[in-house]
């Protein structure tokens with residue numbers, strides 16, 4: 001059984017500007033001129049879920065949270 005679509009949340013205060021998220025899932029994450037994460041799509045389509053999970057896994061600052069809906 002697979003989880004429902006994740007809702008993506010970012011915490012710019014935790015973001016340390018590593019940029020992994022924007023590399024792994026550029027459709028969902030961008031970075032400001034200061035290098036702080038910018039969330040482009042809080043409810044990404046299914047085709048992007050794997051990339052979003054990978055971005056959250058790879059964020060060194062744990063600034064990306066995924067809330068899965070039932």
Ligand code: SF4
Nearest residue numbers: 015016018019021059
């Ligand atoms: S991977 Fe994490 S620390 Fe790096 S820009 Fe994205 S949210 Fe910020």
